[in-house]
Amino acid sequence: MPLLLLTRTLILCCCLLFAVTWAGCQDNEKHTCLPQCDSLSCGPDGCGGSCGQCAIGTICTNGQCLATQCRPDCAGKTCGDDGCGGSCGKCGPDTYCQNGQCTQDKCVPDCKDRLCGDDGCGGSCGTCAPGSACQHGQCACLSDCDGRICGDNGCGGSCGTCPSDAACNDSTGQCMPFRVTGKIFIETRTVYFDDYQLPRLDKYLDIPAARIPLALYDGSGRMLGETHIEDDGSFYFELNRLPVMTDWLSITPLWYHQDKLKLAILMADINNKRPLDIWSWTIRLSNFVTTADPGHLGDVRIAISDASGGLFLYQQLVTAFEDLVNYGFVNSLNSLPSMSVVWKPGITWSCGTCYIDASPLEVGKSTTATAMYIGGHSAEESAWGTPTVLHEFGHYVAKRTRDDSSGGSHAMNTKCHPTLAWSEGFATFYALMIQSLRKGEPVHHYWRVVQNGSFWIDYSRLAGSVTLPHPDPGQNMRQNLGEAWVTYMLWDFLDGLDIADPTTPPDDVRLGTAEVWRALYSPRYLSPINDGRSVWGVDFVDFVDAIICNNPDAADDIMALLHDRNFPYDNQPACK
Numbered sequence: 146m147p148l149l150l151l152t153r154t155l156i157l158c159c160c161l162l163f164a165v166t167w168a169g170c171q172d173n174e175k176h177t178c179l180p181q182c183d184s185l186s187c188g189p190d191g192c193g194g195s196c197g198q199c200a201i202g203t204i205c206t207n208g209q210c211l212a213t214q215c216r217p218d219c220a221g222k223t224c225g226d227d228g229c230g231g232s233c234g235k236c237g238p239d240t241y242c243q244n245g246q247c248t249q250d251k252c253v254p255d256c257k258d259r260l261c262g263d264d265g266c267g268g269s270c271g272t273c274a275p276g277s278a279c280q281h282g283q284c285a286c287l288s289d290c291d292g293r294i295c296g297d298n299g300c301g302g303s304c305g306t307c308p309s310d311a312a313c314n315d316s317t318g319q320c321m322p323f324r325v326t327g328k329i330f331i332e333t334r335t336v337y338f339d340d341y342q343l344p345r346l347d348k349y350l351d352i353p354a355a356r357i358p359l360a361l362y363d364g365s366g367r368m369l370g371e372t373h374i375e376d377d378g379s380f381y382f383e384l385n386r387l388p389v390m391t392d393w394l395s396i397t398p399l400w401y402h403q404d405k406l407k408l409a410i411l412m413a414d415i416n417n418k419r420p421l422d423i424w425s426w427t428i429r430l431s432n433f434v435t436t437a438d439p440g441h442l443g444d445v446r447i448a449i450s451d452a453s454g455g456l457f458l459y460q461q462l463v464t465a466f467e468d469l470v471n472y473g474f475v476n477s478l479n480s481l482p483s484m485s486v487v488w489k490p491g492i493t494w495s496c497g498t499c500y501i502d503a504s505p506l507e508v509g510k511s512t513t514a515t516a517m518y519i520g521g522h523s524a525e526e527s528a529w530g531t532p533t534v535l536h537e538f539g540h541y542v543a544k545r546t547r548d549d550s551s552g553g554s555h556a557m558n559t560k561c562h563p564t565l566a567w568s569e570g571f572a573t574f575y576a577l578m579i580q581s582l583r584k585g586e587p588v589h590h591y592w593r594v595v596q597n598g599s600f601w602i603d604y605s606r607l608a609g610s611v612t613l614p615h616p617d618p619g620q621n622m623r624q625n626l627g628e629a630w631v632t633y634m635l636w637d638f639l640d641g642l643d644i645a646d647p648t649t650p651p652d653d654v655r656l657g658t659a660e661v662w663r664a665l666y667s668p669r670y671l672s673p674i675n676d677g678r679s680v681w682g683v684d685f686v687d688f689v690d691a692i693i694c695n696n697p698d699a700a701d702d703i704m705a706l707l708h709d710r711n712f713p714y715d716n717q718p719a720c721k
Contacts, residue, residue, distance in 0.1 A: 181308075189294050189305040218281075223247055226263030228281040241266060260284055293318025312387045317437055325361055325388050325430070327442030328378040329354040329396075331453040334529040336592060343610060344592040344599045346529055351446060353378030356463065357396055357456055364391030378444075388440035390431040397425045398459035399508070400466075402478050406511040408462055410455050413489035413521065421487060421506060424455045454528030458486055458519065461531060465538045468579050474542065474662050482514035484541065488528055493520040497595070498530070499552070500537040502544045515541060526594040532576045533593055539575030543568060546665040547673075549682030557602065558611045560625040563684035570631025570685070577604060577632070578639060578658065587647045589636060605640075605647045607633040618711045622679050622686050630710075631685050635661075637706060638692065653702040656692060664691040668721040676719060690718035 182196035185208030189195060196208060219233035222245030227233050236242045241252035243265060252266035259270040259282030273284035286300035293304040295313035307313050307320035314321050330351040336344045353376060360371040361382045369392070370382045398410035412422040426447060433442040447453045462484070469475050485506040497520050504516035517537050521527045528534075540548070550568035555561045561569075573591055580588035592601040602609035607629065614627040640646040641655030664670055670683065670691040679686035689707070693700045693716075700716060707714040 181306075219245075221245060225265060228262075229279075258282065290318070295320050310383075314437060319437075321387060321438055322440065323384040323387055325380075325382040325384065325392065325394075325440045325442070327380060327433070327445055329357075329359075329374055329380065329428075329445045329447065330378050331456045332446065332448045333453065333457050334449065336529075336594070338601070342601070344594055344601055346526055346594050349449070354396075354447065354456055355460065357459060358399065360395045360397070362393055362395060364389075364393075384440075388430060388434070390434070390439060392430045394428040394430075395425060396428070396456070397423060398455060399423065400459070400463050402466075405479075405483070406508060406513065407466060407478065407481070407483045408459070409483075409485045409506075409508040409511075409513055410459050411485050411487045411506065411508070412455075413487050413492040413518075421485075423508065424452065426451070426456075452490055454490065454521070455488060458488060458528045458534065461534055462486060462517075462538065464583075465535060465579070468582070469542070472579070472582050472658055475545075481545065483511075484515045484517060485513040486517045486519060488519040488521055490521045490527065491523060493522045493525075494518045498533055498537060500540040502541070515544075517541075522596055524596045530593060532573075532580070532591050535576035535579055536572045539572030540568065542575055543571050543665075547671050547683045555628060557600070557627075557629045558613055560614050560627050563623065563626055563680045563686075564682040566626040566628045566631050567684045567688070569628035570626075571635065571688075573604075573628065573632040574635040574639075577636060578644070578661070581644045582658065587640060587645055589647055591632075602629060604629075604633050604636045616710070616712045618708075618713050620713065622713060622715065626685060634685070634707070634710060634712070635688075637710075638703070652706055654699065654706050656696070656699075660692065660696065663695055664688055667691045667695055669694045669719065672721065674719045678715065678717070678719075686714070689714060690720070693718045694720035 180196075185196040187195070187197045188208045217227040217229045217231055219227050222233040224234040224236050224242035224247050225232070225245045233245060236247035240247045240249055242248075243250065243252045244255075254264040254266045254268055256264050256270035261271045261273050261279035261284055262269065262282045264270045270282065273279050277284045277286050279285075288298040288300040288302060290298050290304035295305045295307050296303065296315040296318045298304045304318055311320040311322045313319070331354045333350050333352055334346045335348045335350050336346055337348050339345050354374050355376045355378065357374045358371065359374055359380050361369045363369055369384060372380055372382060374380050398408075399406060400408040410424050412424050414421055428442070428445055430439065430442065433445060434440065447456065466478060466481070469481070470478060475481065485504075485508060487506075496518065498518065500515070500517045502515050505512050505514055506516055517534075519528060519534065519537075526533060548568050548571075550562075550564045552568070553561075553565055555565055555569050560566070577588055577591060587605070589605040590601055590603055593599060600610045602611065602613065607613055607615075613629045613633075615630055616626060617624060637652055638654050638656045639658070639661060641651055642657030644658070646652065646655070665688075670687055673679070673681075673683050673687045675681050689703065693703055696703075700718075704714060704716045
């Protein structure tokens, strides 16, 4: 079934979450079918099989073989009607057929007790109405179950019965199951690099709306069930009745972990009203299904014009939370604070896209602890900028250990205060590391599409479409740094172990992901010392000290790499 344009069929709405909660996924178990052939000698067994076949000349009605087809009878006859509209033979010239025999006596027609067929003399006792046929002088109904497995056979009988979890569609003679099913896809924008090697977001791709929560309601708003969309976009609701056209589906991008809200995608309000609206998409069965199968929606497509970006953000950030457990940053998500993501096409923020660690927002009866604001200008990457979204999530990660930066204005091609450079540099590094771990190969290109253009940086060699600053080896370790250079160094520390080193020849520092996490949790990193070597507040020097304290055997290689990159590190870590 072709994808249906949702601009025609999808009703996009936003609403406040009031009494709607999500208790998690339901198991869509299929009932094991048990054949039902008790007292039946023919017809379907209710599970796609058969209870038996009828002999020639009979037909299955209500599970029994009945002689509803006419049997010709010419026993003792040489002429006349065979009882089924045929003939037992013809008589010669000057003879007449009478009572099945040819005679020279004049024939006397006989229609006693006959409504149709031969009158015994070559004439007729009458004809039958359409849908019936003459059988032995009587009009009999012609049953018809060709291609039908259930419902009326046209003669007051049945072509079969349906299992207990299905109902018969009398018009088609097919069993319709008590379920609602289909597939949901979302339209996305994807990046490609043009002839000038600049990123463009002009490619479009439909992807499954995987793992997004979905609920089914009846026409009065009563919930009939809830589930999550499968990885291939499919969904399945099992009901105790036949679906009807007034039933409808609702998508609300709220993610719960062990019954606690962890992520909410909120609709940006340009007037900054509170509470913010929760995104919601409504899919009405009447816009998709047919009377032949009112529970099958086929393929449903949520287009970019219908704000599919909100669902794309949901998918990206649920995965980002799960990355923290999958790649060893935390053992459980239980203690991590919840997050709201505020976005709407066409609405921009003064910060562009930013993360605020202490920004409680009301979400129905819950409150999220942190917030991410994503600009939605049509000329920008908006919801589709995965590197940028993961960069902001990198700030969320850094705040879970230590990040003293209060934020502020910054740019890839300028230097800034060491704490800000460290905060922004680590966030970009986190985006690259997580993408690499997900893909199973180095992802060292970082790109952005903004209103005034686009850019990219290759962090395996600190090159790209912008000029990037390096440290001054003649200054001390408290000097301002470029955030891009910090990312560059963190990538050099990381690669070569669980993420391959894409450079030739590779460098000698191969920490791997686990050592990055260990440094962030180390006493040296969590409790910086104001010894004059670096600025007050956690910065790049504190991280270098932490990895050397944790890996003293690697100190010489780390020192050599830093000096090769023009940073005047003193190799005097204040280990604790």
